Amino acid sequence: MPRPTSSAKRRIAIGLCLTLLAAHAVQAGKLYRWTDKSGVTHYGDRAPASAPPSEVKVIPFRAEPGSIARLRVQQDGDRYLAWADNTLSGPIEVRLDFTHSNNIIGSPLLPASATVAARSSAVVSVLSAQDPTRGGDFELSMRSVPGDPDARAQNADYLLPLQQQQFRIDQGYGGHFSHTEPEHRYAVDFAAEIGTPVLAARDGTVMQVETDFDKAGLNLEKFGDRANFVRIVHDDGSMALYAHLKADDGVIVRVGQRVRAGQQIGLSGNTGFSTGPHLHFAVQVNRGMRLESIPFRMTGPQGPLRLSSGTR
Template sequence: MNVPRTLSIAACAFALAGSAAVADAAKVYRWTDKNGVTHYGDSAPNANQTAAAREGSVKEIRVQAEPSAIARLRVESDGGRYLAFADNTLAGPIEVLVSFSRSNNIVGDPPLPARAMVPPRSSALVAVLSAADPGRGGDFELRMDSLPGDPNARPGDIEYLLPLRQDEFRIDQGYGGQFSHTDSQNRYAVDFAADVGTPVVAARDGVVMQVESDFDKAGLNRERYGGRANFVRILHDDGTMALYAHLRSEGVMARVGQRVRAGQQIGLSGNTGFTTGPHLHFAVQVNRGMRLESIPFRMRGPSGPLRIASGSP
């Protein structure tokens, strides 16, 4: 829901945990050929298809898609035992926790719940499952929780750049803002006022670890929109991660795995997810052992070091 321009505070919360990331939207393309036959596809028609389509008949339809997965659980049979693997889909390290949802005469080695670190775009064997009593049958169900980042990250004392390319800026919600910066993931986040389409730049060198760009809705229903926004997550050399959230639909301008420099444009600000209005949500986060936490940071503005006050103006 769009908020009137007279609203002075733009605030948000952004949560990212579990085995799934941010819910997004996808596109389906529909076109009618010269014979009147209607076609559907998950990509725009190619040159031959377009030539065969009636002029102006190609339509783009937005549909709700499943959330993008941070990691996938894969179980393989291995001669009477089962191997539980975690597949990391991100361009940065993740931590996973595999546990039993149900277990009947099945044990894990190591015992479940078991944690594992999984390198970028790699797989890791988390546990080997077998019958506790080989003389009788058994069955089991597994669940896996996953979180971006390495719990061994050691944040350095770094001065970040202002993440927006604009002459003037305003902080609408600072550290510990009571509207939405009260949990560990957002406690040290900052919401910068920004019109939709304002260039968003990397505040520090790093590797683009994760992006979402197709979500197109916003509102104040936390259950529906909390954690649902377009964003870019950038991994820094010390293991910390910068989150740039609430970007415009299709407003991501960086690709996963890309190395970016401080000041390089990575997207366009927007108004997606749990938010009261257009702004950029910026946070520096670390994984503290299956717990994502935001941390205080230093930042330089146009006139020198930026003073980030607590709460909201």
């Protein structure tokens, strides 16, 4: 199943330097390291204008795919603003905490949570020295989860998310193979040949997509959080997940696009932790820094579906 959360870290030494420990982005990135005239080594995500290129070392890094949010620390006089940048076209919740703190306090106190609107940023905490007469340092970590924790899902009808008359449910609610965790307990796996059109089951906005994976397998450590998927947020704040989509061209919608029920959004496939070609469908909500799947009603070509494990 796709990764439901993401995390980021940054370390700051007040009065000395800014050190980037880890930065999450959708693709690979670069860090830059240089030493100033005072002998202090600096790290940053941009090359400094003051240092000669020969003195700047470029350190490539591989960022975590499909990051939900980025942690950004901005100096503001003698304090630091800890920002959360939401990369998704839907709301997210973040939680900021210290992994190390020396003479630093946050306002609000850490750990602190915040809800960040689609494609926007929010200051989660303002950090400053407890004793202004001496220096300090700190390291931050931030977790992020899609969805607004205050959203309340409405009782809605969902359409079959596949363009086919004959279908089979290989794993339904509470399936023992991979539907035991809260975020997938009420998921349904529809058997579908690779390339079967995947349809939006309900009106909404494309919140998040992942298209970078081309492999599948039963190694949970290797494939457990890897799959191509589309996440659509509905007007009530609930989110539909369409996962294991085809490699390369399995997603045909863009982030931020408004879609209608029955509109094609992709092609079914066999990517990630999977026993074979199928579509994994779930309706999820954020219950306060954790995703949970919820039961839903669905209608197919022959009427209402029974969604318990292994039945149609």
